[in-house]
Amino acid sequence: MQRGGVLVRGVRVGDIQVKDLTQTITRYRLTQHAHGGGCACKIPPGELEAMVSGLVGASADPARDVSGRAVRGVSGRTAIPTGGPTRGPTRGPAGDPIGAPTSRPSSDPSSDPSSSLSGGPSGPIGDLIVGLDDGDDAAVVRTTDGTAIVATADFFTPVVDDAYDWGRIAAANALSDVYAMGGTPLVAVNLLAWPREVLPLDLAAQVLRGGLDVAREAGCHVAGGHSVDDPEPKYGMAVTGVADPRRLLRNDAGRPGLPLTLTKPLGIGVLNSRHKATAEVFPQAVDAMTTLNRDAARAALAGGASCATDVTGFGLLGHLHKLARASGVTAVIDAAAVPYLDGARAALAAGYVSGGTRRNLDWVRHRLSAGTAGEDELLLLADAQTSGGLLVAGEVPGYPVIGELVPPRDGVTLVVR
Numbered sequence: 001m002q003r004g005g006v007l008v009r010g011v012r013v014g015d016i017q018v019k020d021l022t023q024t025i026t027r028y029r030l031t032q033h034a035h036g037g038g039c040a041c042k043i044p045p046g047e048l049e050a051m052v053s054g055l056v057g058a059s060a061d062p063a064r065d066v067s068g069r070a071v072r073g074v075s076g077r078t079a080i081p082t083g084g085p086t087r088g089p090t091r092g093p094a095g096d097p098i099g100a101p102t103s104r105p106s107s108d109p110s111s112d113p114s115s116s117l118s119g120g121p122s123g124p125i126g127d128l129i130v131g132l133d134d135g136d137d138a139a140v141v142r143t144t145d146g147t148a149i150v151a152t153a154d155f156f157t158p159v160v161d162d163a164y165d166w167g168r169i170a171a172a173n174a175l176s177d178v179y180a181m182g183g184t185p186l187v188a189v190n191l192l193a194w195p196r197e198v199l200p201l202d203l204a205a206q207v208l209r210g211g212l213d214v215a216r217e218a219g220c221h222v223a224g225g226h227s228v229d230d231p232e233p234k235y236g237m238a239v240t241g242v243a244d245p246r247r248l249l250r251n252d253a254g255r256p257g258l259p260l261t262l263t264k265p266l267g268i269g270v271l272n273s274r275h276k277a278t279a280e281v282f283p284q285a286v287d288a289m290t291t292l293n294r295d296a297a298r299a300a301l302a303g304g305a306s307c308a309t310d311v312t313g314f315g316l317l318g319h320l321h322k323l324a325r326a327s328g329v330t331a332v333i334d335a336a337a338v339p340y341l342d343g344a345r346a347a348l349a350a351g352y353v354s355g356g357t358r359r360n361l362d363w364v365r366h367r368l369s370a371g372t373a374g375e376d377e378l379l380l381l382a383d384a385q386t387s388g389g390l391l392v393a394g395e396v397p398g399y400p401v402i403g404e405l406v407p408p409r410d411g412v413t414l415v416v417r
């Protein structure tokens with residue numbers, strides 16, 4: 001419904017109007033109000049890394065992690081100790097890392113509530129023990145009382161038409177990055193963009209209710225948020241969690257000989273693409289996307305794992321490439337052992353492949369030894385997931401092993417056999 005070239009609250013191509021004798025009801029198809037869907041519309045991994053490369057090293061001590069060992073750089077290289085806040089664009093005029101508190105601690109320690117924490121007058125409070133260096137799932141800061149604070153934010157366009165389900169999916173996805181670091185979510189704030197001239201705010205309320213319900217399930221407070229008018233709906237959360245700094249799940253802690261475990265089946269991306277195109281509903285995909293990665297993370301930690309990431313927009317191949325590169329190893333995937341959701345292969349065969357999935361495969365191709373795997377198999381392995389499972393270096397009881405880490409092979413981070 002268009003008036004003077006401006007969309008008024010009402011129907012768009014794809015929305016469905018149902019008329020009876022007394023009224024017309026519009027069933028909004030949220031996926032039709034977005035150019036892409038879910039994590040498939042993330043900025044492609046290569047472009048993202050180039051864009052944020054100038055921020056790498058914005059750590060209190062960029063060369064050391066919690067155990068005192070050297071932190072690797074973005075391409076798997078070891079960062080060179082700088083001895084202080086000297087890196088260019090990531091520092092403010094006073095040499096502060098981006099994100100440092102804007103108000104300075106008082107010079108009188110007795111009047112300064114942060115004086116028991118680390119950080120000098122121009123430094124941050126706490127040590128950044130996981131930063132941007134390897135593009136891990138969340139930032140982790142260790143305070144001097146021994147707690148690690150885990151911080152992450154995620155939001156995206158509708159991946160399903162149902163507003164409540166989209167809210168649940170977006171929240172499970174945002175919380176996932178805390179679990180993927182081995183943390184426990186503590187508090188979240190909503191991030192909402194809404195085309196208020198086009199879509200009723202009741203729908204936005206349903207989205208937020210879905211997010212709240214999943215956060216409650218996770219035992220995580222939702223306290224506030226931020227909302228803007230935007231041509232495309234977007235929703236997600238910024239989540240803060242806590243962790244034991246000695247028991248994190250980092251993406252650079254993989255070692256040769258460890259098996260690889262995947263805790264949710266793949267195929268979410270192709271089923272979401274089919275849903276967007278046809279309005280068919282795939283409950284198996286919704287179930288997978290709304291399942292918290294909490295239990296999988298607990299099981300991974302209980303099994304002694306120290307390396308994991310979650311599989312989202314860059315697909316299994318993209319996220320595994322990042323893990324292998326950060327850990328300085330090669331990852332071998334047993335293609336036949338990888339689990340898929342019902343309907344995933346049929347959706348691929350019918351052509352429901354997102355542009356994001358194709359870009360994922362293109363990004364890793366030069367580091368991939370594909371053996372006899374055909375293009376379709378590789379596309380499924382690169383399928384852009386939304387709120388996908390954990391990829392763990394280690395066995396996790398109850399979940400399938402899909403491969404292993406091996407010593408680095410020249411120029412190859414991924415082998416499909």
Ligand SMILES: Nc1ncnc2c1ncn2[C@@H]1O[C@H](COP(=O)(O)OP(=O)(O)OP(=O)(O)O)[C@@H](O)[C@H]1O
Nearest residue numbers: 039052055132134135136137138154177310312313
């Ligand atoms: N605008 C940005 N500024 C700084 N860092 C960014 C920005 N966007 C992404 N990053 C960082 O790049 C890395 C990769 O981002 P990405 O969104 O893929 O991670 P992620 O949060 O694990 O993704 P997902 O939520 O899909 O699991 C992360 O370390 C993230 O913090």
Ligand SMILES: [Mg+2]
Nearest residue numbers: 137177180310
């Ligand atoms: Mg992640």
